[in-house]
C-alpha cells in the first residue's frame with residue numbers, strides 16, 4: 209500500500225508502529241521515523257499491558273485504552289482480546305459509566321457520528337462523511353438513560369463506543385465496519401447544560417413531534433447507505449425505546465439491547481438458576497424491582513419458559529410481581545399504567561403494597577430481580593426475609609454501574625448464609641464466606657449481543673425475532689455443565705466469549721433459516737461461514 213508515512217503512522221486501522229518490518233518500512237517510506245527495533249505484536253502488547261497496569265485509576269486506564277485504539281487498532285484489539293476479563297470492567301461497566309459522566313472533561317478525539325435536530329434533512333448527506341468503506345453494525349443511543357446514571361445527553365457516546373468494542377473483541381466484527389452513533393436530542397440534565405465542557409446541543413430534550421422524525425430520518429438514511437446494516441438501540445429512556453422497537457423491529461434489521469439483549473441474558477441465567485435449585489418453573493415466584501425496558505424485557509423472555517411448560521400466558525403472569533417507584537404494580541393502584549406495565553399488573557390485590565419489603569413478605573419469592581437503577585435497594589432485611597422461606601434464593605442485582613447494583617455479591621452471600629444463586633450486571637470479585645469461595649455471575653447483555661448481532665449480520669437476517677433471542681439465551685445457558693450449575697454457577701467464564709459468540713451465532717442463524725428470516729443462500733456449513741467472517745487482530749490481516 210503506497211501512502212504518505214504520516215498517514216500510515218497516524219491511521220489506526222493500518223498502523224503497526226514498531227511492528228512494521230524492515231521491508232514495510234522501506235516500502236512505505238518509514239525509515240528513520242521509527243525506533244530501529246522491529247517488534248512482534250506480542251512484544252508490543254506486553255508493553256501496553258505494563259503501561260495499562262501502571263495507572264492509578266480506572267478512568268486513566270480507560271483513557272489509555274481508547275488512546276491506544278486511536279493509534280493502533282490491531283494492537284488495541286489484540287491486547288483487549290487476550291485480557292478481556294481484566295479490561296472488560298474498564299471499557300465497559302462500571303468504568304464506562306464514569307467515562308460518560310466525564311466525557312466532556314476528558315474528551316481527546318472524536319469517535320463515531322452525531323446527529324442533532326438541526327441536522328434534520330441532511331442526515332443522509334452527512335453519512336457520506338463517514339470515512340470507512342462500509343458499515344456492518346451501528347449502536348445508537350440518545351444518551352437519555354445511560355446505565356443507571358440517568359440522562360447524560362451526548363456524554364452517552366461512551367456506551368455505543370464500548371458496546372462496539374465488545375462486538376469486535378467478543379464476536380469478531382471488523383473494527384472499521386462498526387459505527388457508534390449519538391442522536392443528540394438535547395438533555396434535561398441541568399448540570400450538563402451548564403457545564404462549560406459539555407459537547408452536546410445545549411437545550412432540553414426535544415418534544416416527541418421532533419424526536420421521532422429525527423430518529424426516523426436517521427434510520428432511513430442508515431439503511432439507504434448501508435442496506436445490510438444491523439442497528440442496536442441502546443440506553444434510550446423507556447418513554448421512547450418501546451415505541452421505537454415496535455415501530456422498527458419488523459421494518460428494519462434492528463433490536464433493542466436493553467429490552468431484548470437483557471431479556472435473553474437473564475433468561476439464560478434464569479434457566480440455569482432453575483436447573484440449580486431444581487424446582488420446576490411453575491413453582492417460581494418472581495419479584496422484579498424496576499418495570500422499565502430491562503425489567504419488562506426480562507419478564508417477556510422468562511414467559512417463554514412457561515409457554516414451553518404448557519402454561520398459558522394468563523396463568524404464567526400470576527408468577528410475576530413488579531415493583532416500581534410507586535410500589536407493587538396493580539390494576540387498582542389508581543395511576544395510568546403503560547401498556548408494558550399493564551400486562552404484568554396484579555389483578556388480585558385489593559390492598560396496596562408500597563415497599564419492596566412488604567411485597568417480599570407477602571409473596572415469599574423464589575427469585576428477586578433488580579433492574580431499578582437504585583443502588584442498595586435490596587436491603588439486609590429484604591434479602592433475609594426472602595431467605596427465610598426459600599432454600600436457594602435467586603438474587604439478581606442487575607443494575608449498572610456497580611454503585612447502582614441493588615446489593616453487592618458479598619451482601620447477597622452473607623445475608624443468605626451462602627445459599628443464594630447470585631448474578632449482577634457489573635462484575636464483583638469472588639467472595640470468601642465461611643471458608644468457601646463464591647464466584648458471582650455477571651448477568652449482563654454483553655454475553656448475548658455480540659453473537660446475536662453477528663448472526664443477524666452474517667445471514668443477512670430480515671429481522672431479529674423473539675425465537676432468535678430465545679435461541680441465543682438457551683445456547684448461552686448450555687455452556688454451563690450440570691455439575692457446575694449445582695454449585696451455583698450460571699454463566700460461563702468471560703474468557704470464552706469468542707467461542708460463546710460463535711456458538712450463539714451458529715444457533716441463531718440456524719433458527720433464522722428455520723423461520724425464513726435469513727436472506728443469504730444457506731451455506732454448506734454455517735459454522736465455517738461464521739468463522740470466515742470473524743476478525744482476528746493480527747498484523748497478517750492488515751493491508752500493508
Ligand SMILES: NC(=O)C1=CN([C@@H]2O[C@H](COP(=O)(O)OP(=O)(O)OC[C@H]3O[C@@H](n4cnc5c(N)ncnc54)[C@H](O)[C@@H]3O)[C@@H](O)[C@H]2O)C=CC1
Nearest residue numbers: 355356498499500501502532533580581607608633652653
Ligand atoms: N445487567 C444488564 O445487562 C442490564 C442492566 N440494566 C440496568 O438496569 C437498570 C434499569 O434499566 P432500564 O430498565 O432500562 O431503566 P428504566 O428507566 O426503563 O426503568 C427503571 C425502572 O425502575 C423503576 N424505579 C425507579 N426508581 C425506583 C425505586 N426507587 N423503587 C423501585 N423502582 C424504581 C422505574 O419506575 C422503572 O420502572 C439500569 O441501572 C441499567 O443499567 C439495563 C440493561 C441491561
Ligand SMILES: CC(=O)C(=O)O
Nearest residue numbers: 355443466608652653
Ligand atoms: C448493560 C446495559 O446495557 C445497561 O446497563 O444499560
Ligand SMILES: [Mg+2]
Nearest residue numbers: 442443465466
Ligand atoms: Mg444498555
